[in-house]
Amino acid sequence: MPTIAHYHRPPDLDTAWQLLRDAGGSARLLAGGSDLVLRCPPEVDTLIDLSAAGLAGVTRRADGSLTIGAMTTFSDLLAAPAATDHLGGLLHDVLADFGSVLHRNQATVGGHVARARMSDLIPGLLAADAEVVVRTEDTRTRPLADHLAAPPGAHVLTELHLPAPPGPAAGAFTRFSRSAFDHALLNVAVVVHLDAGVVHTARVVIGETGVLGRRLPDAEAALTGKPPTPSAIDAAARAVVAGLDPRQDALASADYRRHLAGVGTRRCLQQVVARLGEVA
Numbered sequence: 001m002p003t004i005a006h007y008h009r010p011p012d013l014d015t016a017w018q019l020l021r022d023a024g025g026s027a028r029l030l031a032g033g034s035d036l037v038l039r040c041p042p043e044v045d046t047l048i049d050l051s052a053a054g055l056a057g058v059t060r061r062a063d064g065s066l067t068i069g070a071m072t073t074f075s076d077l078l079a080a081p082a083a084t085d086h087l088g089g090l091l092h093d094v095l096a097d098f099g100s101v102l103h104r105n106q107a108t109v110g111g112h113v114a115r116a117r118m119s120d121l122i123p124g125l126l127a128a129d130a131e132v133v134v135r136t137e138d139t140r141t142r143p144l145a146d147h148l149a150a151p152p153g154a155h156v157l158t159e160l161h162l163p164a165p166p167g168p169a170a171g172a173f174t175r176f177s178r179s180a181f182d183h184a185l186l187n188v189a190v191v192v193h194l195d196a197g198v199v200h201t202a203r204v205v206i207g208e209t210g211v212l213g214r215r216l217p218d219a220e221a222a223l224t225g226k227p228p229t230p231s232a233i234d235a236a237a238r239a240v241v242a243g244l245d246p247r248q249d250a251l252a253s254a255d256y257r258r259h260l261a262g263v264g265t266r267r268c269l270q271q272v273v274a275r276l277g278e279v280a
């Protein structure tokens with residue numbers, strides 16, 4: 001950790017943004033600090049603690065959409081039925097085994113998304129069509145996928161929006177790792193919207209070490225316009241295996257990751273079908 005000469009705890013978002021903008025590259029926002037304490041660049045001498053800026057909390061709106069404040073910890077998210085019920089339990093799947101209890105008490109959703117590295121949450125958020133709200137000189141809302149692809153720049157991530165599904169919908173998530181505490185070798189998130197018993201929209205997202213989350217359009221097409229039967233699920237899982245070009249590293253071969261992606265897709269879709277049975 002570099003020597004920190006200035007510590008600020010702004011009382012609101014406007015002040016947080018102004019402090020960040022005025023400090024240039026020598027400042028970092030401090031959320032849970034779990035990542036920053038390990039990877040703070042040497043030029044940083046100023047921390048801007050967001051804990052008093054009013055950015056925590058989970059709200060379900062009347063239309064069924066969900067808003068998650070950037071400073072919401074994973075424990076608070078896991079304790080919020082509005083979040084864990086959304087899409088039949090997608091976020092519960094993500095968070096139930098996420099890190100440790102100590103880590104979930106500390107780490108925040110905003111810090112996790114802003115750090116933008118290997119992630120169990122981002123595939124789930126991409127499958128849920130999440131949008132991020134970002135404060136710079138103005139306030140912008142944009143799809144999470146666009147936010148992740150945008151060039152880096154100073155900003156305060158203020159909240160995430162998960163839109164209401166247009167009809168009966170459910171999601172599921174699974175991860176594969178060598179031990180419960182290791183980073184995932186690969187993870188899978190799926191969301192399916194039904195219309196009159198057939199799949200109206202499907203999102204199949206695979207995340208792996210080094211890749212935050214990649215949609216598999218052929219797998220989504222294999223589901224769309226059909227009832228979510230075992231044969232449609234099988235076709236989607238085969239499309240994932242055929243369409244994925246995973247990395248190979250010391251932990252797993254590309255072939256093994258491809259195999260895991262097929263297994264995970266099948267498992268998630270079976271879970272989604274069970275959950276759709278409950279909401280139908």
Ligand SMILES: Cc1cc2nc3c(=O)[nH]c(=O)nc-3n(C[C@H](O)[C@H](O)[C@H](O)COP(=O)(O)OP(=O)(O)OC[C@H]3O[C@@H](n4cnc5c(N)ncnc54)[C@H](O)[C@@H]3O)c2cc1C
Binds near residue numbers: 037106156158
């Ligand atoms: C022990 C341990 C276990 C873990 N287990 C998992 C796991 O199982 N699955 C998984 O996916 N990840 C895991 N992680 C990664 C973890 O989730 C992240 O470290 C954590 O979410 C970061 O959040 P934070 O609030 O601590 O961020 P911080 O460390 O405070 O900040 C991270 C970065 O984001 C910036 N930042 C923070 N808030 C904002 C904001 N609102 N707007 C813009 N920039 C901001 C900071 O300046 C910093 O650069 C683990 C990490 C640890 C240390």
